[in-house]
Amino acid sequence: MTFAVIKTGGKQYKVAANDVIKIEKLDAQAGDVVTFDQVLMVGDTIGAPLVEGALVAAELVETKKSKTVIVFKKRRRHNSRRRNGHRQLLSTVRITEILTGGAKPTTKAAAKTAATESVTDAAPAKKTTKKAEAAEATEAKAAPKKASKKTEGEADTAAEKPAKKAPAKKAAPKADQE
Structure with a gap:
């Protein structure tokens, strides 16, 4: 039982114990134990179409988006172009056990x-x-100190600030002086 071939998300994966693979998004939380019951092959045993009683247990490590794939469509001689991006949700799983004979995952x-x-x-x-x-x-x-300063400060703002000296007005020359 060195390896197994499982089917999930419409794809087939060859896995062994302690392998880390990225598959299509699974509805589970990180750290949960996930089982794959669609086992097509275990070691030398080939299923028809599935191996009876075979099970692959895995631990979900994380779920995140993959790299962006650019989808570019162009129709020549029609001045028509369209550019889109797509990020597929992928789950990373670590294979813990490959079980046969109807055994339950530990x-x-x-x-x-x-x-x-x-x-x-x-x-x-x-x-x-x-x-x-x-x-x-x-x-x-x-906080109380700040609040008290604000309440006192609002009332005493004029008293705390030094008065600005107004510029002294120069005496205008008197025209009536004769």
Whole structure:
């Protein structure tokens, strides 16, 4: 049982344990265990059309869009051109097991990876909450001071600012002086 040929998304893939492949989008979350029951071949056993009792288990790593494919259509001598882009949604899966004889997939490998991910995700979350709480506390302390300055500052704005000296007017020459 070194390899298997599975069918998913209208395509066929030759897979082995610990292979990482990109397939058409699956409706699952990252870290979920996904099973493929349309197994066409396992090792030397060829199905007619499917291998009875064969199953391939995989873990969904991520789902994202592929690179942009440009679709360019042109009709010659008609001055007609159209340019479009397309990004297909792809799921990246890691093959965990190839099973035969109606065996069920084990969730040990998926559970271990999920447990390690949850521990690493939980630790930074606590740090960010402590930082957030500290920031909120400092803002709460600073907020009343700012508010009091604004309320007092609005009333005492003229008193706090030094008065601008108006430019002294020069005495106009008197025309009546004789």
